[in-house]
Every structure is written in structure tokens, then in C-alpha cells.
Amino acid sequence: MATGTRLRPVGDQDVRLRHRVVHGYRRAYRIAGEGPAVVLIHGIGDSSATWAELIPGLARRSTVLAPDLLGHGASDKPRADYSVAAYANGIRDLLGVLGIERATLVGHSLGGGVAMQFAYQFPEHTERLVLVGAGGVGREVNPVLRAAALPGADLLLATLSWPGMRWPTRLAIELMRLLDTDLGQDAPDLLNLVDALPDATSRSAFIRTLRAVVDWRGQVVTMLDRCYLTQGMPTMLIWGSRDSVVPELHAHRAHAAMPGSRLEIFEGAGHFPFHADPARFLALVEDFVDTTRPADWSAERWRDLLRDGRSGTTLAGPDAAYEAVVERELRAESERSAT
Template identity: 45%
Template structure:
């Protein structure tokens, strides 16, 4: 059962789902590829006592519609802007994981006057390197292979193997659990099409094809927190250091031993770090500059 009520809004003829809880400064959480609001929902009651926590499912993911259309970073950023407009929210702190980090940076680049702060969690868009599994989704013919490996038969065999391993003491970590939950969402053609369109918009066979380093140095400085797991096998943690060197007002928190989902590995620490970051930074410099 969902611990919070899933709400729905229609944007450009398609239904977008989201969670909305609390009052105060708005934290907008953006999940990654194959993710959904469930990757963040465990943080809501850790943060909504003095923040308004907004957690959407991107189009193509979770409970949201999976239409034909634009699944680029800019397309997702524009959808989030439209959601904020519909809810009457002017400014937010963006918290983006993986693909969501890339969307957060694109949103900041396109709509800087609406961003208080950036929190980038194992973010895409900060370097070329990415796990070969994601690169394989961009190869010709992936659309024919994916239905086979995501079929009910294959998923059933994998789940049976997992149950057998659990009987001898194996426990899947946060990375495996989250990735598996995402993988199981690919059982229908619309979800697979949206996944391939999203992946191919930011990755090619050689790695990540979109780099924030091309435009962030010219954007209005904004307080930025980068969180990474030291054992991230999807995107290397050293991307955090290169980003810190390229961005002013940037703080890095490395979670030792965590993987690609540090907010799942250490949710209490993650919530504390975000809360401290918001409380200790002033995020209206871009508005000041625009009004000068």
C-alpha cells in the first residue's frame, strides 16, 4: 500500500502523478531512469515537518502516463515547470537522482529564477562514464531484445533464483532492490518505449552524451550539494569532484560504502544532510541578479 496519497494532474492532455506533503520551503524530488516516487517516499516523513515535499513520477514512469513524445532533459524540465505552475509554486530546491540530477541541472539552466538550490545525487550529466548496462539500451535492436529479457517468464525465473539465494542468507542491497523494481516495470510496451526514448536522449554507445559542464559555468551561481556513494557502479563517484571544481558554492558529501542509491542506503543521514544544507544556505541570488 502507498504510505501517501498519490495525486494526479492533467498536463497537455496526459496524466502526471505526484505526492505532495507538508508546508514550508518546497523540495522537489526527481527520480532517475526506471525510478518513480517510491525511490523517495521513505524520505517524506523525515522532511515534511518543516518543508513541503513534492515527489512526481516523470512521464513514462510510475503511475504517470507514458505518451509518445519528448523524453529529453528539457522536455522533463518543462513538464516539472508546468506542474509547479499548476500548483502555484514559484521557487523550489531541486533534489535529483541520476537522470533526475541531469533534469535538475537542465531545469536550473532553463528557469534559474525558480531554483533556490540544487541537490545532485549520483547525478548524470557530469561526465562521459556510465555503466555498460545502460549503454547497451542505446544499441540498434535493443527494442527487440528488451521485451524478451523483461518478459514475465524471465522475471519469474529471476525471482525464483532470488528466493533460493535468500534461503542461504543472501540479502539484496539497495541498488539491486531498486534496479529490480524498476526493471519489473518494463512489462508493457509503453513503458519499454518510454525507457528507451529516455535513455537514448542522454546516453549513446560510448557513454553519457549530455554534459552539464558545457553550460553550468555560465549560469547564475546557486548553492549546490552533491551526494554520492563511494561504491556507485552505475556512475563513478569521482564525477562529484570534477563537478565541484566547475561549480561555485558547491559542497560534496560522500557516503562511504553506499552504492548508486545513497538515499536508500542511509536515509536518515541523507535527510539530515539535505535539511542542514537547506537551513545553512540562502538560495535567492538569481532572483536578486534578475532584479538588479
């Protein structure tokens, strides 16, 4: 891959879906531009199309790769492992097929958890992290997702595809928007999620993915226990102040647990801040890439971090109270997965 920063225009034809077969499964992705690699990882039930408005701008100076995760979008939807670790492996393998050695990872929601997992599993391939409304920072999550993880939820989801159901679904979502609820801030994206589950195969993949990270009590996967490993890796956190899926509190927890991280809050935005203000989001990511050096990984330094553990890290945050919040959350992790 080229490593220069030459600007060049990117047209819509450059971000069309492409496909590669990896391990026997078709993987869909969009790729554009040239220069240092930036990988955009979408959230649950979403696809690479969520980044469509941002890809041309980022591609002026970067090689931008936006995959459809397995089980999502135009990628295959097999009966498979949909854990965050498996998704991280899938990103690694796609990068290998495309000849990309290292990348800045931008992950939204579930994709944020995948990005963090990728950085943990493959630090030698990770230059920077941008976590957007990321999962894995606390148990709290929207009750709708907790309910969707319950047995029988797939039957309820199936009713959304029945003839005549789109109108009342649209009406309910529009009502949430008119009432100015936090969830209503993401009304268009909620409709896209419903449209993304048109058949039993799509719904099965969605449920399998959801149950890998959420149960009736909330999120079941945590990254807080390994956040100290981001020491020396440029990390930026972006959150909407009205995120009803993964609350803003999680942004401050992650910020406190990640040494040297940068926190940006989009006031009034919901779970999709890059849709609420794409120009600001693009400017932040470009500035972050331009003003930070890629993580300087070495096997020796990684061993030292692991040996020192969290005892070698000083938590940082807007005030000392965040340290106590993170400590309490970590003490509650005994029933949660450290995958």
C-alpha cells in the same frame, strides 16, 4: 504556498499518488507538508515511490513534491519528447499548476540532470540544487545502459517480462550482490527497475528516455559547460563511493566545476545513497536547506554571468588536479549535446 517552518506530523495517507492533467497528459505526483518547497526528481525507469521513506521526514518543515516524470510510474507514457530539457519544462509546468513559485531541487541520476537543466532554464524558480549520482558530468556510464541504448534493445527488454524470466533475473542480481560487486549494491533497485517495465508502452518510454542521454559510447549530454552558472546558487553533491552507474569520479568533476558546492560521499553505497542510509541523507538535506540562503537571482546578475562565462569562474576542488580533469572533459565535449 505557506512559507513558515511549523513542524507537523505526516502520515502515509498524505503521500498517496495524486494526478493532474497538464497539456493533455496525466501527471502523477506525491505532495506533503507545508513550508518552503522541495522537489524530488527520480531517475530513469524509477518513480516517485523511490522517495517514499524520505518524504514524511522532509515534509515536517517543507512542502515536498515528488512527481512521476512523464513516461514513468503512474504518469502517461505518450510518444513524446523525453529529453532533459523537456523534463525541465514539465517540472516547471507542474509547479505552475500547483502554485509553487520557487523550490529546492533534489535530483537523482537522470533527475539530477533534469534538476541542473531546470536551474539553467528557470533560475528564477530555483532556490538550491542537490544532485545525487547525477548524470551529465562525464561520458562514463554503466555498460548495461550503453547496451540498452542500442538498436533492438527493446526486444531484449521485452524478454524480461516473459513468464519464468523473473526467477533467473532475480538470481543473476542476487549473485551480483553476493559477489559484492558495485552493481550488486543496488540489487533491490535493479529488481524494481525490471518490474517497472511490464509492457511495451513502458519499455518504449524507457528506451526513448535513455537514448536521449546515452548511446553506445556513453552519456551524450553534458552540464559541465554551464556549471559556472551555479555561482551564488547553493549546491550540494551526494554520491555513493561504489556507484557503478555514474562513477564517483563524476562527483569530483562536478564539485570542481561548481563554485562553492558542497560534496558528500556515502562510503560503500551504490547508485542509491538515499536508500543505503536514508537517515543520513535526510539530515544532510535538512541541514543544507536550514544553513543556506536561497539563490538571489536577478536578470542583471544572470546577464553578467553569461557575459563573463567560465573565464569569470575559479574552479575549486580537493586539489588542483581536478581543474585539469574538468578542462580535459570540456575539451572533449565537441561531440556531446549541450542541451
